[in-house]
Amino acid sequence: MGWLLLTFLTIPIAEIYVLFWVGGRIGILQTLVLIVATAVIGSALVARQGAAALGQVRSAFSQARFPAKELAHGAMIVVAGSLLITPGFITDGIGFALLFPPFREVMRKWFARRFSGRITMIPGPRPTEGEWNDPPPPDPLP
Numbered sequence: 072m073g074w075l076l077l078t079f080l081t082i083p084i085a086e087i088y089v090l091f092w093v094g095g096r097i098g099i100l101q102t103l104v105l106i107v108a109t110a111v112i113g114s115a116l117v118a119r120q121g122a123a124a125l126g127q128v129r130s131a132f133s134q135a136r137f138p139a140k141e142l143a144h145g146a147m148i149v150v151a152g153s154l155l156i157t158p159g160f161i162t163d164g165i166g167f168a169l170l171f172p173p174f175r176e177v178m179r180k181w182f183a184r185r186f187s188g189r190i191t192m193i194p195g196p197r198p199t200e201g202e203w204n205d206p207p208p209p210d211p212l213p
Contacts, residue, residue, distance in 0.1 A: 074212060082159075082162070085160055085161055086158070086159030086162065087159070090102060090106075090158075090159060090160070093105070093160065099165060105160075106158050106160075106163075108158050109160075109163045109167075110155060110158075113151070113152070113155030113156070113163065113166055113167065113170070114152065114155065114156065115137065116167075117148060117151060117152035117155065117170065120148050120170055121145065121148050121149070121152070124145040124148055124160065124174065125145065126139060127141040127143045127144075127146065128142060143175075143179045144172070144175050144176075144179065145183070145211050147169045147171075147178060147179070148169070148170070148175075149174045150166075151165075151166040151167070151169035151170050152171060153166075154165070154166030154169070155167070155171050157185075157199050
């Protein structure tokens with residue numbers, strides 16, 4: 072828990088320092104334009120990659136396979152989006168790195184090794200072949 076508090080204290084201080092440093096080098100207006108540009112470009116990339124990740128999740132479900140890898144990539148794309156809309160160059164760098172699929176795969180494997188064995192899944196009944204194709208029940212509310 073201490074590392075989380077330290078992270079929430081040090082990242083904003085580091086971001087402010089870098090913003091002032093960059094602003095002193097290239098000017099305040101150019102720094103603000105860069106911050107807005109990274110947010111806009113990052114949002115467009117997140118939207119495109121998020122849609123692709125959602126398609127991969129749907130594809131895995133249509134193959135009756137749990138999309139663990141695809142969901143992990145999707146979660147990292149969401150994190151990348153939140154980092155890219157946060158003003159600052161450090162968070163933008165991390166956010167853009169998470170939009171790079173090979174980097175996401177390295178991170179996914181690291182997290183899998185790091186947290187392997189810490190999560191217990193209790194298997195439930197598996198659906199029969201026909202249950203995968205049954206239409207959903209009607210909505211009870213009009």
